Amino acid sequence: MSKPSTYRDKDDLGRPRPLSLNADSNWHSSLRFRRKRRTVFIFFSICTIIYLLLHSRWWNDVLLLADGPPSDHPGDLGTPPGPSGDREFSSAPASHNAVPVDASMKPRDPNISKFSYNGPIRFLGLYETLYKIQQYSFRLQNRHVVFVAANMNTASIIAGIACEMSQIKRNMVHLALVGRNELSIEFFKKANGLAGEGCGVVVHDGRPDYASISTDDRMGLSLKNSLKYMRDYFSPTVFISDADREPLWFQDVIARRAKELGATHIKLPKDVSTIPWLQKLDAASLAAWHKPSIDIVIHADAHSGQLVRLLKSLKNANYFTADLPRLFIDLDPDTDKSIRDFVNGFTWPSKDRLFVRHRIFSKADSFDDNPIAFTESYYPNSPDSAVLYLSPNIELSPFYFHFLFYALLEYKYSNAQPGLDKNLIYGISLDTPLRSFTGEYFPSSQLTTQSSTSDSQPSDQEELTPFFYAAPSHHATLFFGNHWRLLHLYLAKRLDKAYTQNVDYSLPTPPSKFLPSWIKYYSEILTAGGYVMLYPNYEPSESLVVYHTEKKGGRGATRDEKSVMRVNNVLNLLPEGKLPLWSDMPMLGMDGKKTKMEQLLEIAREYKKEILGQCEGVKKDDGVEDSVDDLFCGRDEVVMAKRKKEAEVREKEEETKRAEKERAEAAQIAAERQANLDPNANIRRLPPKKIEGDQEAVPHGDTPNVMGEGAGMPNHPTAMKLEEKRSDEGHQDDSQESTEKSEVDQEPAKADEGGQNLKPKVIPNKIVSLDDLERVPVEINGEKIIAQSSEDKAVPKYGSVHSSRKRRRMGGENPNADEKSVPEVQPAGDKIPPREDENNV
Incomplete structure (x- = not known):
């Protein structure tokens, strides 16, 4: 009998619950968890098996097949491979990885090239060395440098450089053979001194099978794949080759493939011995070989004959295989014609990297006195940009660029300078100063290897050493782009009164009065940031730069009888034949006294606190490096x-x-x-008393004659005024006409007791109405004329001329009586002659 169901076995509607819902929920949870653990375990097991397969010797052999499955090697039917272009090694034993060549694979026609094989590629000896490096690549990553050679003669030259670089123990050095010669790797190492433990160069066999008869396309493809496998195994940062001595298929592939793999390719010069400092650099410095972008700027004086010597020394300098700098020549407006002709014919090794500019104003008005003009002559376009300012009165050593480039890579890009803050170095000088920042004598001969750690006098065993100096130089100096950008930002605010109110930027060490103005502003940034510059310290007879001065007598003299370095002693005159660690070099403050980096930074903090007072400056954003906001009290937003x-x-x-x-x-x-619309606006009215007197002079019932004639009545001024008002109604006069009219109107109306006529109104070049032509003189071309109409018209009631004509036609008057006094067209002078009354004739 089944157990009766309770309320727990029913749902809300009274229906029996399913049996699955009555089970324990904990059991279901544990079941789901076990299933998840099983899935995770299976997934990790599969990943582990795949990882072991991919890193096994068998799988790497499969990966080394670039273009298909391995071909069936012929048996011992072939003959041993003969010479393949490297005749010096023709009798050397062949590699054990060399594949015998079947006679059927060789062309029978002697005119056909023997390099005809283009089958699938297989590397038979590459994995043996890659596998050993791959085991500990995680510790040496980014320190690998690979020398690549296809020609055995070139490989022998490169082997010595690689061994010397390996002995310095800054890099993990490799040498890859990728040519057609099937020489044994063991024999090559013994022949070039690479077999001993003291060298430490890893030699890779990157040659494909059937290399001795492979086509150029197959060899190029083989080189591509071998470089890719090296990148996949130990991630080299630099590939170095002597491409000019290698075959064409090598030259076409090596640089392009290195760029595709994200590595740097360095091409060695024809004479490798000219850059002995290459072996002293670490992998990080070598990887930055093509990063620096250097511009040379020369501001020529008006009569600087030394400019020709400077340009010749620039052209004859050795630039090895580094990127050629751009050259900017800034000519003065008063430059001599001979210098301009030389500059026009000057040829730089690269025509598209030579620029000639001409100033409108002289240097005396801009660069020495105006810091903005000098600063604006260059602006960096990237963090790797730099500018080399050269005085036109200097001469350069042929090896100046060696020291400059070596020092630039060593102290700006190297990872082998522990504890060095690269941002604290703002440039490299080529000239050892004779005067300090304050104008005093500079004792460069006392800066030796011993002086960097002790204040004792130098001994005979001590060597001159480069040093760091806070003060800038301006004769031959390389300024880094990021610090020159700070000068642009600083001057934009430093010369703005809105940012510098109540702030004193006086330096703790007052500068010499002979320094250019831009150096004084730049020194404020350098002091506030604790920046330093690298200076060389060679013997006077082995200087990189010589500054020439002209005496009054015209005889040239060099400063302290210096002479430029004619032989490549860049390394020979350095301590231990290399640039020292920054911590082992002397460091000088603005005052020329020895100090340390910590003290310079403390002086920088005190200087900023002194010039800013209580405002403490504006805090920099952590992500903004090139900012000078912390040197000003005013915020950009507030200003x-x-x-x-x-x-x-x-x-x-x-x-x-x-x-x-x-x-x-x-x-x-x-x-x-309004004045033009009002007809009474331009009418001049006489004073009331005068008008009343005029009205009394007119008898009651008589009408005045406008032209001065009436029936028994003399001329009257009031009649003349009425006639003027009538002629001026409805017309607008300009200012000149109004003035002339007012002058005419202001003349007093003069009439004597004899009844003399008034002077009529004169309107210049303006006809008011046809009636006015008979009474008002008109000025035409400077002549005043009274015009008479030729037709008989209805004349005004008081028109005397028409009345006299009418009387003559009617026979009541002598027709010749008025011909002399009333012509038809009569010139009007200053005064119209009076006319007698007709009643009195």
Whole structure:
């Protein structure tokens, strides 16, 4: 009998619950967890098996097949391989990985090249060395340098450089053979001194099978694949080769393939011995071989004959295989014609890297006195940019660029300078200073290897050493781009009063008065940042730069009888034949006294605190390196907001003035329009008393004659005024006409008791009405004329001329009586002659 169901066995609707829902929920949870663990375990097991397969010897042999399955090697039917281009090693034993060549694979026609095999590629000896390096590549990653050679003669030369680099123990050095010669690797190592433990160079066999008869395309493809396998196993940062001595298929592939793999390719010069400092660099420095972008800027004086010598020394310098600098020649407006002709014919090794500029104003008005002009002559376009400023009065050593490039790679890009903050070095000088920043004598001969750790006097065994100096040089100096950008930012605010109010930027060490103004501003940044510059310290007879001066007598003299370095002693005159560690070099402050980096940084903090006072400057953003905000109290936001507010106030004031001017002009125009529309606006009225007197002089019932004639009545001024009002109605006169009319109107009306006529109104070049032509003189071309109409018209009631004509036609008057006094066209002079009354004739 089944157990009766309880309420726990039913759902909310009273239906029996399924049996699966009555089971223990914990059991289901543990089951799901076990299933997840099993899935994870299976996944990791599969990954482990795949990893072991991929890193096994068998799988790597499979990976070394680049273009298909391995070909079936022929048996012992072939003959041993003969010479393959390297005749010096023709009798040497062949590699055990060499594949015998079947006679059927060789061309029978002697005119056909023997390099005809183009089958699948297989590397038979590469994995043996790659597998050993791969085991500990995680500890030596980014320190691998690979020398690559296809020609055995070139490989022998490179082997010595690789061995010397390996002995310095800065890099893990490799040498890869990728040519057609099937020489045994063991024999090659013994022949070139690579077999001993003292060398430490790893030699890789990157030659494919059937290399002795392979085509150029197959050899190029083999080189591509061998470099890729090296990258996959130990990630080299640099590939070095003597490409000019290698076959064409090698030259076409090596540089392009290295770029595709993200590595740097360095091509050795024809004479490898000219760059002995190459072996002294670490992998990080060598990887930056093509990074520096150097510009040379020369500001020529007006009469600098030394410029020709400088340009010749620049052209004759040795630039090995580094990227050629760009050359900018800045000519003075008063430069001699001979110098301009030489510059026009000057040839730089690369024509597209030579630029000639011409200034509009002289140097005396810009560079020495105006720091902005000198600073704006260059602006960096990348963090790796640098500018080399050269004085036109110097001469350079042929090996100046060796020291410059070597020091640049060593102290800016190297990882072998422990504890060095590369941002604290702002440049490299080629000239050892004779005067300090304050103008005192500079004792460069006392800066030796012993002086960097002790203040004792130098001994005979001590060597001169390069040193760091906080003060800048301006004769031959390389400035790093990121620090030169700081000078641009600093001057933009330093010369703005909005940022420098109540701030004193006086240096703790006052500069010499003979220094250019831009150096004084630059020294403020250098002091506030604790920056230093690298200076060489060679013997006077082995200088990199010589500064020439002209005496008054015209005889040239060199400073301290120095002479340039003619032989490549860049390394020979350095301590231990290399650039020392920065911690072993002397360091000088702005005052020329020995100090340490910690003290320079402490002076920088004190200087910033002194010039900024209580504001403590503006805190830099952590992600902004090239910022000078911490050297100014004013924030950019505050200054910009203040300037914006001032600009708004000025704009409002200008708008107010503009609106007032517009309103005044509008009022003037309205007044002129109103005056033109009002017919009585231009009528001059006589004073009331005078008008009343004139009215009394006219008898009641008589009408005055406008032209001065009436029936028994003399001429009257009031009649003349009425006639003038009638002629001026409805017409607008300009300012000149109004002035002339007012002058005419202001003449007093003179009439004597004899009844003399008044002077009529004169209107210059303007006809008012046809009636006015008979009474008003008109000025035409400077002549005043009274015109008489030729037709008989209805004349005014008081027109005397028409009345006299009418009387003559009617026979009531002598027709010749008025011909002399009233012509038809009569010139009007200053005064019209009076006419007698007709009643009195």
